[in-house]
Amino acid sequence: MMNKKGIFIAIAIITVSILMSTMYIQKQNRVEVNNQNYNESYxxxxxxxxxxxxxxxxxxxxxxxxxxxxxxxxxxxxxxxxxxxxxxxxxxxxxxxxxxxxxxxxxxxxxxxxxxxxxxxxxxxxxxxxxxxxxxxxxxxxxxxxxxxxxxxxxxxxxxxxxxxxxxxxxVTDTKTEENMKKYLTEEEYEKIITNKDKKDKEDIEDIKDIEDIKNTEDNIMDGKVVIEEENTIKLKSKIAELIEKYI
Known part of the structure; x- marks a missing residue:
């Protein structure tokens, strides 16, 4: 049987874990809603x-x-x-x-x-x-x-x-029309609707940079320089499991 102290510790850890998970999910939902509203502001x-x-x-x-x-x-x-x-x-x-x-x-x-x-x-x-x-x-x-x-x-x-x-x-879009669009839309909103070759070229360059960033990130992980948030969650779950096993 688990003693009272063990029960209290296990319940406290489980409660904190649930609260942290709930707060994280709510935060992610808010971010998604805000991003959607922002993306359609134009x-x-x-x-x-x-x-x-x-x-x-x-x-x-x-x-x-x-x-x-x-x-x-x-x-x-x-x-x-x-x-x-x-x-x-x-x-x-x-x-x-x-x-x-x-x-x-x-x-x-x-x-x-x-x-x-x-x-x-x-x-x-x-x-x-x-x-x-x-x-x-x-x-x-x-x-x-x-x-x-x-x-x-x-x-x-x-x-x-x-x-x-x-x-x-x-x-064909005349220069005046492009200037008007830029005048009334933010840079982000303008980028949202622009579909010319310049944007495609820009995206290709950004894709290359993303690949380089991923490679650098992989190198950093190998060097132990990057701490992945998921590891903390795994460690917390493992700790909870250990405590429950210990006191049950």
């Missing part, structure tokens, strides 16, 4: 532009692009005045009817009588690339232009910062 700094065609017929798809071009062309000067996402929201709110009229005029010019609904709202998007930039899938604030039944293939870009003026077909 989404709150963007407003996307989303145009949905009436249907997938060639005529409706062509009309969708004409409506897109007409709105961008007519509203470009207004959005160029904006220096913040708040100003862009205000411009959008003040010009909903104006954009609707622009869209309707283009629709009527092409011999259609579709209605148009324009909203500023949260919407889910798939992953999409624009030139050098790739925006991961997720929920974004967006200006949505719904043409007719809005059941056709859609087109989207970014209204703020003004990524709508990217040559999507040829994958």
């Amino acid at each position: 989404k709150d700094k963007l407003i996307r532009f989303h145009v949905l065609a009436n249907s997938d017929s060639p005529a409706d798809q062509e009309l969708k692009l004409k409506v897109r071009d007409s709105i961008i062309e007519n509203m470009n000067s207004e959005f160029e005045k904006s220096s913040s996402i708040e100003e862009t929201r205000q411009i959008i709110s003040e010009n909903i009817e104006n954009m609707k009229n622009i869209a309707l005029n283009e629709i009527h010019k092409n011999g259609k009588d579709y209605n148009v609904d324009i909203k500023l709202e949260k919407s889910n998007f798939p992953t999409k690339s624009y030139g050098k930039f790739t925006l991961p899938a997720g929920e974004y604030e967006a200006v949505r232009v719904l043409i007719g039944e809005a059941k056709g293939q859609n087109w989207w870009c970014v209204m703020f910062p003004p990524l709508c003026f990217v040559d999507v077909v040829n994958g």
Whole structure:
């Protein structure tokens, strides 16, 4: 039988071990949540532009692009005045009817009588690339232009910062657009969405450095210079087992 002192010691060690494990798990969970929130912080700094065609017929798809071009062309000067996402929201709110009229005029010019609904709202998007930039899938604030039944293939870009003026077909992003993205996003946020060759080259260099770091770490371990945290946990568990075996 285990004496009272042994029981007390064993219980105390087990309790401390459980508390330490619980605290470690909670800390890791907090880190994961914070990292996720931080990694997606760029989404709150963007407003996307989303145009949905009436249907997938060639005529409706062509009309969708004409409506897109007409709105961008007519509203470009207004959005160029904006220096913040708040100003862009205000411009959008003040010009909903104006954009609707622009869209309707283009629709009527092409011999259609579709209605148009324009909203500023949260919407889910798939992953999409624009030139050098790739925006991961997720929920974004967006200006949505719904043409007719809005059941056709859609087109989207970014209204703020003004990524709508990217040559999507040829994958060209002008210097001004890149500067605007850097202006409104942090360096980490910008790196999150950049997909150009420079980033790939940078990642390759970092991978090489990581391999070197791993090799150096392995060398240090062989030299006894690195103390692995897991060893402490193993030692603690072994000690608990020894005490339990000793006093039982």
